[in-house]
Amino acid sequence: MTQFEINSDISVARCLSPSFYLDDVYFESSRDHIFSRTWQFAGLKSDADNIRPVTLLEGFLDEPLIVTYDGELRCFSNVCTHRGNLLVSESCRGASIRCGYHGRKFDLSGKFLSMPEFEGVRDFPGPEDDLAGLEIREVAGLMFVAFDPAGSFEEFFGPTLGRLADFENSNTAVSTSVYEVNAHWALYCENYLEGFHIPYVHKSLNRELDFASYDIRTFRFSSLQTAVPAELEKDSGRRQEFDGKAAFYYFVFPNLMFNFYPWGLSVNVVEPLSPTRTRVRYVTLETDPSKRKTGAGSDLERVEAEDQRIVESVQKGIGSRLYKPGRYSVKQEIGTHHFHRLIAEFMNQGGAR
Numbered sequence: 001m002t003q004f005e006i007n008s009d010i011s012v013a014r015c016l017s018p019s020f021y022l023d024d025v026y027f028e029s030s031r032d033h034i035f036s037r038t039w040q041f042a043g044l045k046s047d048a049d050n051i052r053p054v055t056l057l058e059g060f061l062d063e064p065l066i067v068t069y070d071g072e073l074r075c076f077s078n079v080c081t082h083r084g085n086l087l088v089s090e091s092c093r094g095a096s097i098r099c100g101y102h103g104r105k106f107d108l109s110g111k112f113l114s115m116p117e118f119e120g121v122r123d124f125p126g127p128e129d130d131l132a133g134l135e136i137r138e139v140a141g142l143m144f145v146a147f148d149p150a151g152s153f154e155e156f157f158g159p160t161l162g163r164l165a166d167f168e169n170s171n172t173a174v175s176t177s178v179y180e181v182n183a184h185w186a187l188y189c190e191n192y193l194e195g196f197h198i199p200y201v202h203k204s205l206n207r208e209l210d211f212a213s214y215d216i217r218t219f220r221f222s223s224l225q226t227a228v229p230a231e232l233e234k235d236s237g238r239r240q241e242f243d244g245k246a247a248f249y250y251f252v253f254p255n256l257m258f259n260f261y262p263w264g265l266s267v268n269v270v271e272p273l274s275p276t277r278t279r280v281r282y283v284t285l286e287t288d289p290s291k292r293k294t295g296a297g298s299d300l301e302r303v304e305a306e307d308q309r310i311v312e313s314v315q316k317g318i319g320s321r322l323y324k325p326g327r328y329s330v331k332q333e334i335g336t337h338h339f340h341r342l343i344a345e346f347m348n349q350g351g352a353r
């Protein structure tokens with residue numbers, strides 16, 4: 001298997017090999033090497049139903065899970081430990097879960113409770129008759145789960161958690177929308193990870209930002225991009241507001257984007273479908289609709305369409321026999337370099353332990 005290599009020194013490094021995006025083998029192995037070893041979005045916490053089926057990364061991991069809440073949030077397999085029937089097909093309320101095939105019962109932590117007609121079965125029940133559990137965490141009503149994470153929730157999310165905590169108990173209107181893009185998931189993410197393209201691709205957004213102030217910081221598994229509003233110098237009132245920033249763009253490896261704007265938060269979840277197709281789910285938590293019409297967070301649909309167009313163009317370009325991975329801008333592509341380094345690390349080792 002090709003080892004992916006990205007030099008740690010950005011000034012001599014070259015971008016990721018096109019084979020990562022083009023080769024089915026790597027798309028397949030990224031399920032285990034990247035997506036099973038990182039924290040994945042599992043939906044919004046609901047107070048209405050205490051038992052909910054969740055299909056993790058539908059069309060990719062397709063992992064059937066159950067999330068339960070009885071004062072404690074839990075996540076475990078939705079597959080019966082008898083002969084593999086799916087246990088729960090829709091959200092409901094209850095104190096236990098009973099399999100619809102032969103009546104095996106589990107409690108809300110996934111522990112085996114009872115099974116009819118099993119007299120005489122030796123060494124039964126055992127620990128393998130309980131439903132396998134996953135780690136689950138919740139912040140600002142957003143749930144995240146991980147199979148075998150390469151780091152803790154805190155390590156992955158880093159400073160994103162502090163800003164998400166501001167949304168706890170705040171009065172938010174939640175909405176979701178979904179886009180599909182004809183490109184590899186990682187091309188969509190690496191485009192997000194630099195502001196370099198803003199003056200060329202996003203003319204209207206560029207007018208809202210002071211491009212010279214664009215800043216990027218990287219952490220172990222996450223990064224943060226910020227920019228100052230273009231007219232801040234003229235409007236000192238806005239300096240106090242929102243820490244003087246037009247937006248905070250947090251990325252959590254490998255596929256989570258948390259965009260904080262003065263009006264609220266847009267969470268973008270990038271979901272692989274095939275090596276050339278990606279679903280992007282926008283979950284929007286709006287705290288102040290009156291600020292929706294101004295600044296960097298005002299015309300998101302237009303910015304999204306512009307990004308999709310350029311990413312689809314890159315998808316076509318990297319398939320060229322004549323394309324060889326290019327060099328990075330030391331100043332502008334720190335986030336993309338950091339992302340490529342993480343991809344190489346996870347693909348080569350299955351994630352650092």
Ligand code: FES
Nearest residue numbers: 080082083099102
């Ligand atoms: S498959 Fe669930 S009880 Fe048989």
Ligand SMILES: [Fe+2]
Nearest residue numbers: 191192202307
């Ligand atoms: Fe963009």
